[in-house]
Amino acid sequence: MHAWKNIPMDAEANFSPMETVHGSTIPTKLTIVHSTGVFLHNVVWCSCPGVDSSTTRPQTAFTFDVLNHFLIDALECKTSASSFFEKIRRMTNNCFPDTVPNRYRELMRVSRLWRDLMSRKWFGFAHNDEQKPDKGDLACWLVSQRYVVDGNFTAQHMVMRKPQLDISLSDGLGYMVKDQEYQTHLSSAVESKERSSCSNHRAVNAANISRSNLRATGVGATACARHGCFVPHSIVDFQKGERHMNIDYSICNALNYHSAGIDSSLIIYDVGCQWSINFLQRVAQSKGLSVPENMHIVPAVGKFHLSAHKLACFARYSLNFIQGAGHVDGEILETLWAPFNKISPTARSMSQAHRQEVLDDHMRDSNWKKIVGIMKTLLKKYKRALKGVDDTKSPFDELTLSLDPEKISIWKIDEKKAMEQRGEYLDIYQLQMNKAPTMAEIRLKLTESENTDTSKPGTVSWLITGINLEDLQDGLRADIRQLPTDATPGQKVSIEEKRQRLTARIAKFHETADAMTAGMDLGTATVHSDDPRFCYAGHDENGWGEVSDEEISEYIDEEILAEEMGIWMPSSVPYQDALALGLGPLQAEELELRKGQANDCLEKLRMALGHKAIIYRQIKKLNAVSSKLTTMEGLGMDKATLGSLYQPISPTELSIDKEVTEENRFGQGSDRLAWFWRGNNASQGQDDAWIDESPTDLVYRVNWLKAKARWNRWQEELRLLAEIIVFKIWTGQMVPTAFHVILIPITDRIKSAELNRPGCNVGIENQPVLILLL
Numbered sequence: 165m166h167a168w169k170n171i172p173m174d175a176e177a178n179f180s181p182m183e184t185v186h187g188s189t190i191p192t193k194l195t196i197v198h199s200t201g202v203f204l205h206n207v208v209w210c211s212c213p214g215v216d217s218s219t220t221r222p223q224t225a226f227t228f229d230v231l232n233h234f235l236i237d238a239l240e241c242k243t244s245a246s247s248f249f250e251k252i253r254r255m256t257n258n259c260f261p262d263t264v265p266n267r268y269r270e271l272m273r274v275s276r277l278w279r280d281l282m283s284r285k286w287f288g289f290a291h292n293d294e295q296k297p298d299k300g301d302l303a304c305w306l307v308s309q310r311y312v313v314d315g316n317f318t319a320q321h322m323v324m325r326k327p328q329l330d331i332s333l334s335d336g337l338g339y340m341v342k343d344q345e346y347q348t349h350l351s352s353a354v355e356s357k358e359r360s361s362c363s364n365h366r367a368v369n370a371a372n373i374s375r376s377n378l379r380a381t382g383v384g385a386t387a388c389a390r391h392g393c394f395v396p397h398s399i400v401d402f403q404k405g406e407r408h409m410n411i412d413y414s415i416c417n418a419l420n421y422h423s424a425g426i427d428s429s430l431i432i433y434d435v436g437c438q439w440s441i442n443f444l445q446r447v448a449q450s451k452g453l454s455v456p457e458n459m460h461i462v463p464a465v466g467k468f469h470l471s472a473h474k475l476a477c478f479a480r481y482s483l484n485f486i487q488g489a490g491h492v493d494g495e496i497l498e499t500l501w502a503p504f505n506k507i508s509p510t511a512r513s514m515s516q517a518h519r520q521e522v523l524d525d526h527m528r529d530s531n532w533k534k535i536v537g538i539m540k541t542l543l544k545k546y547k548r549a550l551k552g553v554d555d556t557k558s559p560f561d562e563l564t565l566s567l568d569p570e571k572i573s574i575w576k577i578d579e580k581k582a583m584e585q586r587g588e589y590l591d592i593y594q595l596q597m598n599k600a601p602t603m604a605e606i607r608l609k610l611t612e613s614e615n616t617d618t619s620k621p622g623t624v625s626w627l628i629t630g631i632n633l634e635d636l637q638d639g640l641r642a643d644i645r646q647l648p649t650d651a652t653p654g655q656k657v658s659i660e661e662k663r664q665r666l667t668a669r670i671a672k673f674h675e676t677a678d679a680m681t682a683g684m685d686l687g688t689a690t691v692h693s694d695d696p697r698f699c700y701a702g703h704d705e706n707g708w709g710e711v712s713d714e715e716i717s718e719y720i721d722e723e724i725l726a727e728e729m730g731i732w733m734p735s736s737v738p739y740q741d742a743l744a745l746g747l748g749p750l751q752a753e754e755l756e757l758r759k760g761q762a763n764d765c766l767e768k769l770r771m772a773l774g775h776k777a778i779i780y781r782q783i784k785k786l787n788a789v790s791s792k793l794t795t796m797e798g799l800g801m802d803k804a805t806l807g808s809l810y811q812p813i814s815p816t817e818l819s820i821d822k823e824v825t826e827e828n829r830f831g832q833g834s835d836r837l838a839w840f841w842r843g844n845n846a847s848q849g850q851d852d853a854w855i856d857e858s859p860t861d862l863v864y865r866v867n868w869l870k871a872k873a874r875w876n877r878w879q880e881e882l883r884l885l886a887e888i889i890v891f892k893i894w895t896g897q898m899v900p901t902a903f904h905v906i907l908i909p910i911t912d913r914i915k916s917a918e919l920n921r922p923g924c925n926v927g928i929e930n931q932p933v934l935i936l937l938l
Contacts (some may be wrong), residue, residue: 201256300396304531317382332517338524349452432494466494491881552878606760
């Protein structure tokens with residue numbers, strides 16, 4: 165055998181394939197690809213009677229070594245077949261690699277066969293012709309009942325030019341679903357054209373996005389939420405974005421895979437709040453979907469994505485409030501996509517079958533590395549869980565001791581009911597208020613009732629624009645007050661740019677105002693001023709302090725600064741004059757919007773105080789409430805009604821943290837709660853109050869329940885890890901050496917009789933324990 169570098173450039177053209185002649189021993193030249201290069205070798209072929217070869221005219225052979233090298237390179241380094249073979253050519257002849265025959269296409273074919281053969285060997289099907297692998301049998305997997313679902317739009321696949329020539333070796337035997345059955349499901353499933361009722365989720369709202377050059381716009385996967393292992397036979401292709409029909413098929417296959425004896429499953433999905441609404445109905449209507457009988461499904465949303473949902477989703481879909489969830493974040497698939505994305509460009513243009521095999525191989529390898537490294541991972545998580553229990557138990561115990569036992573008993577009953585029935589019962593974890601209508605709700609109501617007989621179309625949007633411009637002026641004035649005395653040129657330029665943009669928007673708004681009022685001369689616009697009691701900027705480590713508008717105007721050359729410009733609104737005209745000019749409907753609409761604006765500000769204030777936030781960071785919101793009272797009075801609201809709903813806010817009312825930190829403080833008998841904590845912005849005795857319990861109890865309840873939930877989840881995490889670690893050691897899995905020794909109590913599920921092996925059962929105060937090496 166000799167290296168290819170000694171062969172002339174045109175040597176390959178002179179090769180003649182072997183002529184198979186029975187009984188003949190004519191030597192022929194064969195190109196052999198090895199891990200160290202490409203070689204030529206004279207081969208004498210076996211011509212024994214009765215011996216058949218799988219290939220009749222072989223010209224190239226690959227050693228097992230080079231095929232193993234390629235598979236490892238592809239898995240660890242994400243090396244493409246083209247790059248790998250170019251490396252082999254350079255190893256053969258670094259000066260003239262082009263003289264080495266290009267066996268890239270042959271490598272692509274042979275590597276597929278080798279990958280399939282090795283997979284069948286590893287899973288016990290290599291020499292068993294009677295038993296064929298079934299769906300997902302060529303996959304590594306750990307039994308789970310907590311799943312996380314996510315889509316990946318990087319793993320695209322282009323449309324094949326000749327799909328009829330594609331040959332599959334392991335369709336549906338690994339992690340990707342069986343194509344024919346999946347296509348049958350898609351052809352019969354009906355996708356509802358629904359918009360998300362929660363937030364503007366990309367997964368739901370982009371469900372109909374497609375590209376003509378792509379067969380698949382991405383993949384959807386289901387994985388174990390605890391260990392990050394892909395579930396076999398549950399990876400699906402997307403055709404038009406992340407649709408329910410795709411995700412439903414993935415989830416149903418995951419739920420049916422080796423799930424005997426599991427009666428409940430946790431499904432964590434970015435849009436779980438939307439997906440779960442009609443999931444069982446979609447399953448019932450589709451022949452290709454099924455859920456194990458009597459299996460209870462608990463939907464949840466990952467902790468990172470939950471922050472983008474509306475507030476109502478937090479209590480109902482947070483992992484913090486799911487019994488048995490342990491301490492998981494529900495985002496582990498995001499970490500799996502990172503290495504997975506490195507092979508997506510290579511797999512994008514492969515044939516469908518080849519892409520499926522490559523994706524299966526990388527998922528199998530990912531699961532394998534999770535399994536062989538699971539002991540170290542579990543031990544690391546166990547130490548973290550120990551610390552989590554310690555960190556959450558003490559605050560919970562201290563808070564419990566400081567509260568009324570009767571109230572705690574009631575809260576425990578509510579908590580038990582919430583854990584069992586879920587749904588709206590989980591709202592106990594939030595500040596429960598029948599909230600006043602928000603500005604958005606009032607705007608929607610006014611827009612729907614807009615009548616051309618009484619008002620011009622578009623008046624609501626125009627009024628909203630004016631209110632938003634006032635808010636921008638408030639924000640700009642706050643930014644200017646916080647400028648340091650030695651403001652940099654960049655800070656000054658930023659203020660100037662904001663002023664210019666705001667000036668242009670105000671001018672455009674006034675042009676629209678002329679159209680709304682038919683060019684009436686309505687006098688001067690309203691200039692809003694800040695309440696000096698709230699207009700200050702605290703000094704912090706960055707040296708921020710007050711700067712007056714006069715100092716700012718010294719370096720900004722403007723006749724009227726944008727933040728001081730008057731904005732004409734219907735409230736700029738006295739109420740009686742407005743009625744005479746026919747502007748009564750406009751003023752009525754503005755009044756309703758001003759109520760919504762005040763309600764929004766007060767809601768933010770309540771939330772800030774209820775969570776013991778530093779309220780002065782929200783100072784411009786508070787200032788907006790006080791400054792709008794005069795405006796609403798000018799729009800025709802009588803003082804009695806105005807006083808019963810909205811009152812001025814004083815700095816002395818901005819405190820509630822003492823209700824939690826100093827429950828037994830002196831002087832509580834004379835305390836009077838700030839007016840905005842009382843029901844319906846009025847007296848505490850009204851029937852339509854927003855708050856069903858006193859604000860103090862409400863804050864205590866929410867904080868106590870959340871503290872208990874945090875402690876419970878860490879306890880569950882510790883218990884789960886202890887049970888798994890004990891099982892792993894008892895079944896003989898190797899434990900890393902050179903670690904510290906700790907003791908873990910045996911749980912009720914593991915009988916002490918099972919630990920009679922020498923060195924395992926140790927008694928400490930008659931408590932059986934297992935010695936673990938950490």
